[in-house]
Amino acid sequence: MFRSHTCGELGKTDVGKQVTLSGWVNTRRDHGGLIFIDLRDRYGLTQVVFDSEKYPPAWAVAEKLRDEFVIRIEGVVTGRPPEMVNPHLPTGSIEVRVSGVEVLNSSKTPPFEVSYLPAEGDTSTQTVNEELRLKYRFIDLRRRRMLENLEFRSRLTLFIRQWMVKNGFIEVETPILTVSSPEGARDFLVPSRLHPGKFYALPQAPQQYKQLLMVGGIDRYFQIAPCLRDEDARADRSPGEFYQLDVETSFMTQEEFFTLMEPLFIELTETLTKKKILRKPFPRIPFAQAMAKYGTDKPDIRFGLEIQDVTSMVAECGFSVFSEAVNSGGVVRAIVATGAAGMSRSQIDELTEVARKNKAKGLAYIVVKEDELSSPIIKFLGEELALELVKELNAKPGDTIFFGAADKAIVAASLGAVRAELGKRLDLIDSTMMAYCWIVDFPMFEYNEQEKKVDFCHNPFSLPQGGLEALNTQDPLTILAYQYDIVCNGVELSSGAVRNVTPDIMYRAFEIAGYTREQVDAKFGHMIRSFEFGAPPECGFAPGIERMAMLLRDEPNIREITAFPKNGRAEDVMMGAPSEVDAQQLKELHIKVAHD
């Protein structure tokens, strides 16, 4: 027998029991004739004691033990006198007196330290170079941070599955080998042995399958679905592969869908974490309003600092940066940074740099003091207008007003970035808060400056608001879609939409984006044909599992939530993937590799 108990479960009530424990040597404290080892497994630490007088053979083995050796011990659980209790250890009131020990496997000195204190908030694991952690992930997984994250992720997906099933959803696995789609992300391709020159594609998302499931009458579908995209990484976007809670429903309006799904986010947040939810029900923020007030379609609404428009106030003013922006069709907008008046010049310069990175030419500001205004732009603006602005923007002494003046998109991007930075710098972000919101009413189309044509803004399968009539009568750039996002703490958890399941509306929408009927049929004909056989109205979304876990666990990136993540260049450094394959494999697949 390897173990009668785990290393985390023995306590006072077990005193006197003969037990067997197996685990890793976490730390070893050698006192000469007495050796203490903290034995570690997934469940915790237990102190085991080797006594040279009572059990010389076991003690002799213990002398040779080193960190991360895997051992099995037998012994008797002994209570510790009060002064020897370790209050930091759940098992600290007992220890095991070892009568026999077996080395199950030895270990090289690990490349980084594994041992941890059992205390809450141990952050030691965060400091080791991540490349090294990924190369030796199997060791990294023994550490508290990864262990707890994997346990959390498991609880999260279990909770989701139970909730979904309870609410009438059924989980359906959709194919991993599917067809390449010219739209969207770059596909991972899989060559076909039986069909020379042809390729499967790994699914970027089960989008088309889930719509076919709706046509098939599965009116509440979900899947914790792998999504594979050959695109570059970000902190919240792993390269290659990630998981989504893919959801689709039939016969629900957008608002009914929100009402159905919100409790999932509320319940999982409140059940699995100590975090609080900012607002219930979640705010619905139209896209245009999000862009105007927060400068982004994924606002962090845990703090205010909303962007205000002052275009009309400064249209005629003496500060040419403002008036010229207005005259050339742009806007002037402002953020009142509460309590920012104490910022140093160099701090303001750093904020200016943030604005510049987002294509702003600069960052005008007015520091509001008790009895005066201090600003490099007042001499152009005039004292009177400056005071009017302060009043209109409701700025108080101690605040600083930051301005953006340019075309709408640049002002949104630059002030949005400044707002996010101010949120951090002014310590306005409550990290115990989960601020969910729905962003709704995305535009159906956008103008593609490079190609000088109208493009889909998001998903071409979204239903335009106003239907066919809107497509036929409105300026395409003014048409909104039943297209929405769910956002939390400035992170987009998911897009979603009411789908367009009417072939006529589909063809017309594609026509506006410059596709002929033949082109649409070539790409999506199989799906549109299905819509000709009675497609129900449907909507859905697909929140990213890792992004949710990352927010709920306060982790800075998605790799901390993934057991075996790819690095930034989409490599598995531990397994050595991707790798070359042998010539025979290539031959069977009818592949010739061109090395250039």
Added chain:
RNA sequence: GGACCGUUCGCUUAGUUGGCUAAAGCGCCUCCCUGUCACGGAGGAGAUCACGGGUUCGAGUCCCGUACGGUCCGCCA
């Protein structure tokens, strides 16, 4: 594809205006220690400062290039 930041013993870091024979804590090795719990004590090993070039009497430090890593932009319907 582009921008920025980084790379110093196994790990984490320090290294000032160029003076380094490169420092510390942890870890590792040897020895001592029967109540420690991140044990303690004594001693020791371990670094061509990512790589290549340049400036200089002299480069870890300054400059150029390359590689690798991270963050961001592009991309992600």
